[in-house]
Amino acid sequence: MQDRLESLASKAREEIGRAQDASGLEALRVRYLGKKGELSAVLGGMGKLAPDERRRVGEIANRVKAEVEGLLGEAQRRIARAALEAELQAPPIDVTLPGRMRRPGRRHVVSRTMEEITRTFQRLGFDVVQSPEVELDLYNFESLNFPADHPARDMQDTFYVHGDYLQHDPGAIVLRTHTSPGQIRTMLARKPPIRVVVPGKVYRADSDATHTPMFHQIEGLLVDRKVTMAELKGTLDAFVRAYFGADRRTRFRPSFFPFTEPSGELDVSCGACAGQGCRLCKQTGWLEILGCGMVHQNVFQAVGYPEGSVTGFAFGMGIERVAMLRYGLDDLRSLFENDVRLLEQF
Ligand code: PHE
Numbered sequence: 001m002q003d004r005l006e007s008l009a010s011k012a013r014e015e016i017g018r019a020q021d022a023s024g025l026e027a028l029r030v031r032y033l034g035k036k037g038e039l040s041a042v043l044g045g046m047g048k049l050a051p052d053e054r055r056r057v058g059e060i061a062n063r064v065k066a067e068v069e070g071l072l073g074e075a076q077r078r079i080a081r082a083a084l085e086a087e088l089q090a091p092p093i094d095v096t097l098p099g100r101m102r103r104p105g106r107r108h109v110v111s112r113t114m115e116e117i118t119r120t121f122q123r124l125g126f127d128v129v130q131s132p133e134v135e136l137d138l139y140n141f142e143s144l145n146f147p148a149d150h151p152a153r154d155m156q157d158t159f160y161v162h163g164d165y166l167q168h169d170p171g172a173i174v175l176r177t178h179t180s181p182g183q184i185r186t187m188l189a190r191k192p193p194i195r196v197v198v199p200g201k202v203y204r205a206d207s208d209a210t211h212t213p214m215f216h217q218i219e220g221l222l223v224d225r226k227v228t229m230a231e232l233k234g235t236l237d238a239f240v241r242a243y244f245g246a247d248r249r250t251r252f253r254p255s256f257f258p259f260t261e262p263s264g265e266l267d268v269s270c271g272a273c274a275g276q277g278c279r280l281c282k283q284t285g286w287l288e289i290l291g292c293g294m295v296h297q298n299v300f301q302a303v304g305y306p307e308g309s310v311t312g313f314a315f316g317m318g319i320e321r322v323a324m325l326r327y328g329l330d331d332l333r334s335l336f337e338n339d340v341r342l343l344e345q346f
Pocket residue numbers: 177178179180257260263290291292293314315316317
């Protein structure tokens with residue numbers, strides 16, 4: 001048994017001396033000193049020895065165990081030193097190299113334009129309200145005085161979430177084609193006087209250089225007693241001067257919308273050519289930015305306001321159009337291609 005202990009010690013000396021890394025060393029520790037290790041295996045036979053003999057072997061076993069522990073500790077320090085040395089020998093890290101910059105992002109030009117326009121109307125005293133993008137046909141069309149078969153509906157063909165538009169299903173649910181249902185929801189929720197803007201996304205089945213299936217609008221609605229077209233024109237004039245600059249001129253042209261009477265469209269003098277005519281304004285000197293008009297009495301009726309009790313005006317502005325005019329873009333689709341080289345210019 002003594003021989004076995006001695007040979008165990010010499011084998012341990014050799015193997016531990018050769019250990020190269022921490023995990024190899026740990027494996028050796030388990031192999032020699034572990035509960036099921038070699039030392040335990042040898043000592044398992046101690047019970048059969050005579051008392052004298054047992055004491056003598058016990059002393060040797062303790063010495064061997066202490067030696068192996070010492071060897072393991074020494075090897076551990078040796079390995080740690082070697083690791084540190086290797087780290088110091090490795091090519092140094094150049095702490096003066098520039099780091100990888102995270103460039104700060106920015107808000108999309110459409111979001112910014114929408115915010116700027118909204119803020120301008122807030123300064124004019126308008127509240128900002130939100131209205132759903134998924135909307136009842138009832139609010140998107142019916143309540144806004146679009147008769148069931150009216151061709152004005154075709155100009156705003158849209159995406160059907162539920163129900164069949166062609167069957168004029170009154171329960172149909174659509175992606176709103178304009179922010180005007182925000183007028184209906186506001187009037188159903190509030191009593192006059194009302195002065196709100198409703199910014200947000202709208203959807204139409206339409207796609208070319210000047211139309212995308214999703215775009216943004218901001219709706220305006222003002223309802224009170226004896227509101228006239230003078231207030232409509234004055235408000236929109238004030239907006240144009242505040243937003244585009246004091247030198248811009250405005251022009252109102254007659255138009256048609258089922259939910260306003262009379263209806264108009266507002267042109268702003270072209271900023272690129274100061275009204276002289278250029279590519280952006282198609283040589284006309286004017287750029288159209290919104291539809292507007294005096295709220296139709298049928299709309300007031302649809303929301304239950306007593307006939308003749310109030311008048312009001314409304315307008316709906318295309319955010320992308322305003323952004324294009326402001327920044328001189330000539331293809332609306334470029335706003336949604338997510339090309340950072342374009343977007344970071346604003
Ligand atoms: N909703 C109309 C459109 O999208 C614009 C509009 C709004 C016209 C309010 C008049 C009054 O074309």
